[in-house]
Amino acid sequence: MTLPNDTAQNPANATSPFLAIHNLVKKFGENTVLDDVSLSLDRGQTMAIIGPSAAGKSVLLKCMAGVYGANQGSVLIEGKNIAENDASNDASWTDRVGMLFQQNALFDSLPIWQNVCFQLIENGSLSRKQAKERAVELLGLVGLDADSATLRPADLSGGMQKRVGIARAIANNPEILLLDNPTAGLDPVLSNHIENMIETIAKKHKTTVITVTNDMEIARNRYDFLTMMHEGRVYWSGKRDDISDAHNEHLTQMLKGSSQGPISMRTRNRGQHLVA
Template structure:
């Protein structure tokens, strides 16, 4: 286990994702203040942190949705900032993402949402996409008939499962999960976590999840990292959350009001 501030060691091999000194500000607000993190290939990393701590901005930087002000992002040892647009697109082709609210395309039926990437890249015909969607929907526990519905006709849990199906349909190497259980009841949360673990294992993918749900973090994570005020303050095994010996992580994991993390409340 690594200590405060130090990135986890990648046990010899090059980490799948390596962040060094990642910094990002929005106007005067410093959101990322030098994030250092290694994510091991084939492992599931959970990034914990409170609201506004910089979790989402970190993964948006990795995905290329936000350009960092400073620092490097490496995937398989390649610095993303030095890639050409085409090389960057090739890297993105190997990435899947489950958004917090699903971010399903309202104007498309579920089957087209699930196979969107395959259709966009002409890797599959529309006829074959329907069969492929049914196959992937089955992997997340949904009937093939769901494929003909539109996202607005689905419950929150079903939308998450369709989002998961869309994330895994193109069989990516790396999958990001943004708050996968937020807004779900505990049982549905556990179901989604189980599906995430199964899908990631089946694909042999590297998973990066951001969450503030401790139960979910323990279920889906091999490794965990805590981000606070734009810096990684702890990394270690997800199984030890709550008993890490790090006051910040333990306070966060137990949901305690008193401790080193003070909420900025206006009096």
Template structure:
């Protein structure tokens, strides 16, 4: 190796989270969380309720600001909601929220293309056509485009939320339990679609999931969280050799182990 080569640093990760801590009152929701992903990589996050999974996503998307630590997206520090680069990244992140967060007063197609309509980047006719095309990708009929969210089942609302998350062809896709409430066939279809998006478009995907088989076989990387901490992180190919008690208990769904069942909500009012 020449001197010039030795001085050359490896390119930074597309997303880098270093020492991220987030508190709500006396509750520590995230405790020194680290995360690194390259562009186009996929990550499944697993863990019990109140592990901090959803809070981590909301910090990345900019809903919550970091109390300490950093969030770097492709070189831009977006650790605070008022960060200079935040407005630009707002248009490059697609997110499926845990409870879908659809607008009850809007039709399905208006929900899917809400961002484009508000920004004026699509005419209403083009937005409707785009939304109908996306409905086909998530297994919904064209006729559902003119319905309101309250006319849909929970599983159908979930699919509309996924369609909205991918509607702007985001660089970073954040999915909070994308297959919750869906049957196994549709779950597999949705996960295959997500993998295809990552591969063909170079989209970086972070997904919270309770399906351990999906976590194992559909994602390149896995992160195990509990009580706001990361207990294991690495490629899914290394899971079986991890010898980590938290990870093993979660993957096997065992009642015995270091993770004890507890119910309740964090102080921010959301399950994490």
């Protein structure tokens, strides 16, 4: 895909990036949901991804997390292709990447502390006693008290479940943190707290953070880079400081949340629009 001129600042142009996505194509049957997506970030850099519903944002994060393989293209962490589950990729990507799924994806039957430290228990990094202590510590970071550790997901509010998902995503101090709508459903005070925490983690551990968000204020002001997706493609990607000079009608419409513009509400498959 040829990006518009105003993507000259696309971080994909950086040399030797820590995380690089090259020409990623992902299809489900005949439906191409990622169409030649390229992006890159260095260690410690942060990026917000915005775009209308069904733009492919969640699928992109899942490809980065290794949940989905790619039809074409690559996701490289320090040159190793996780999209193909490259055999030479001995250090498992799960040890390097933490992800908050849009619907949290918590295990209903497990208590919260086991959800939070699931991977660390599974890979033998922590004993169950240590895992429980670590879970309580992580829950504290996201504003949940120790009592919540022994509850089950169904006992928590939607916002509390979201925070458990965030605690799980950061449990193994990932080098890459992928967050699919971390503040959706949270009140403004808590959103602020969570975004501050994400910023602190990125700075302290040089974590590379990619967050999908529907909060345009957060997208504009909290992240180093902004990427706008639509219909499986990157329509604009650049530095936060360059947003105001972008002159990109898709980006402008998305940031304003306007119903007028090139983005229209679409049905399941590309090309069919509810609103012309």
